[in-house]
Amino acid sequence: DVKVTQSSRYLVKRTGEKVFLECVQDMDHENMFWYRQDPGLGLRLIYFSYDVKMKEKGDIPEGYSVSREKKERFSLILESASTNQTSMYLCASRVPGTGGIIYGYTFGSGTRLTVV
Amino acid sequence: AQSVTQLDSQVPVFEEAPVELRCNYSSSVSVYLFWYVQYPNQGLQLLLKYLSGSTLVESINGFEAEFNKSQTSFHLRKPSVHISDTAEYFCAVSEDQGAQKLVFGQGTRLTINP
Helix, strand or coil, X not given: CCCEEECCCEEEECCCCCEEECEEECCCCCCEEEEEEECCXXXXXXXXXXXXXXXXXXCCCCCEEEEEEECCEEEEEECCCCHHHCEEEXXXXXXXXXXXXXXXXXXXXXXXXXXX | CCXXXXXXXXXXXXXXXXXXXXXXXXXXCCEEEEEEXXXXXXXXXXEEEEXXXXXXXXXXXXCEEEXXXXXXXXXEEECCCCHHHCEEEEEEEEECCCCCCCEECCCXXXXXXX
16 A cells, blocks of 8 residues: 655644655655645645656645655645644645556645644 | 535534535546545545446445536435544545646535434
């Protein structure tokens, strides 16, 4: 099974800090995604990447950037953390559905970020 | 670009009653459809998905969903719910071409009362 690992389960950061959220997948998938989950709003797409150094903005990219230097790692960066970025952040990898593997998406366990 | 609407933010039902969680989507191309479940204080789990073929898909715990292309819907149903089904349910859609990003609805909180 594909494994998507998010390096931290809980993080507490101060307003104005630069924050890095790391995500690693172990199956050489091209497409990776960052979401934030907030009550009543579901999961909203922040950024996604379809290859190394390739990225596209999702629905709510403001205040975030991303980095994809290697295929297995997709990092979300909060340039200057603010309290309204307190949320649960979820990383996902798209399973391409080739070689007998069924198409789908695999999610990490999430990082609950609190900005104080 | 695709979008998803879950018509009910909360659905309370009694144990052993049937339930339907509604999901409608919008897309200009063919889509794949998913239902995810999130139990209290747990991560996101895939419940079932429609990729192609039979429009009725089932999960191992008794849920089913039917893809209705003409109504652009993918409603989730269960004939008899249990307390353990208490969770938040998310409908999601991805297009079968391009970036294939997964777009979610706002979620439906299912509460089962004894």
